[in-house]
Amino acid sequence: MDPDTEVQLDLAPFIRIYKSGRIERLVGTDVVPASVDPATGVTSKDVTIDPSTGVSARLYLPTTTNKTKLPVLIYIHGGGFVIETAFSPTYHNYLNSLVSQAQILAVSVDYRRVPEHPLPAAYDDVLAAAKWVASHAAGSGGPEPWLSEHGDLNRVFLAGDSAGANIAHNVTLRAGKTDLGSGMRIKGLLLVHPFFWGSKPVGSESTDPEPRRRTEELWGFACPGTTGADDPWINPLAEGGPGLEGLPCERVLVTVAEKDFIRERGRAYYEGLKGSGWGGEAELLESEGMGHVFHLLDPTSEKAVAKMERVVAFLNCA
Known part of the structure; x- marks a missing residue:
């Protein structure tokens, strides 16, 4: 053959x-080019963060900026670590809408993907992007004027969906042990249908061996050096892992969908966070009758609009 x-x-x-x-x-x-979005007036542009690795980002700025600094959202796209980019029409349209409604400045990171770059490359790339954002703190003289002029680095949020939520969690946890600079504060973490897993089912999670095998096969493909389904990178509640109490943020919003096969992992994360001794405020949003990343597939649906309103409120918290 x-x-x-x-x-x-x-x-x-x-x-x-x-x-x-x-x-x-x-x-x-x-992929679609950066532009001025005719529907929202949001302007986007592409920047290179690290020429040595090729890590880049698409920045989004709302049209009604004024002297008030804007919260900064570092967004990490999903796609099982292997597909999608920060420049896809799905994420471009979503970020235009979110930035317009929340009045934030967004940095959508285009990290290196599997299999050309196995994990932890994506974790390293997003951490590098967080450090790059931190370099724009007051007096630091960062290279990007949008961040220097409009970004409030005391109100930085990390967010992602699916595999991107996995990355957001792991990078936020690492940020608690990394010097990002004194002028940047991670205020919140938004996990949208997070891709977490584990060797033993939790809650009402399916015990069917075939989907479990395929999920673990994808994880092993993405992270060849993994210790398995209870590697803390994929199972943040694994025994012997770093735990959740060290998350360096004040607020966490976890969103799950009733018909999503990884729903129970998001719920378990939320409950584990509340019982970990972490001192922040945790919220859980479940969308009834909906499946994985439904809000990206049908953004004008009633449940997607309601979810967007909750996310906007979270990003606008004082």
């Missing part, structure tokens, strides 16, 4: 790897 057509690893609906080494991403490959 032709090694360029013979499948070596099939991780549909995300990716296929062929015996020749060819990589076929099945979805999430479209």
Whole structure:
């Protein structure tokens, strides 16, 4: 058989790897340019954060900026660590809408993806982006004028969906042990349908071995050096892990969806956080009757609009 057509690893609906080494991403490959969004007036532009790794970001600025500094959102896209980018139409449209409604400045990070760059590359990239944002604190003379002129680095939020939420959690935890600079404060963490897992089912999680096997196969593919499904990177509640009490933020919002196969992991994270001794305020939002990242697939639906309102309120907390 032709090694360029013979499948070596099939991780549909995300990716296929062929015996020749060819990589076929099945979805999430479209990109759109930065622009002035005609619907919201939000302006976006692309910047390079680290030329040595190619890590970049798309920045979003609302149209009605004034002398008041804006909260800064560091956003991390989902896609199982293997698909999507910060420049896809899905995330571009979502960030335009969120930035307009919340009146925030957003930094949507385009991190290196698996399999070309296995984990922890994505964690390292987003931490580098957080350090880059911190370099714009007052008096630091950071290179990006939008952040220097409009960003309030005392109100920085990290957020992500699915695998991006996994990254957001892990980077926020690492930030508590990293010197990001005295002028930056991580106020909140937003985890949207977070991709967490574990070897033993929690709550009403399915015990069907096949979906569990495929989930663990994806994780092992993304992180070849993993210790397994109870690696603290994928299971933040794992015994012997760093725990949640060290999260360096004041507020956490976890959102889950009733029909999402990883819903129980988000719930367990929320409960674990409340019982960890962490001193902040935790919130949980569950969208009844909805599936994984439904708000990205149908952003004008009633449940998506309600979810957007809750996220906006979270980002606008005093």
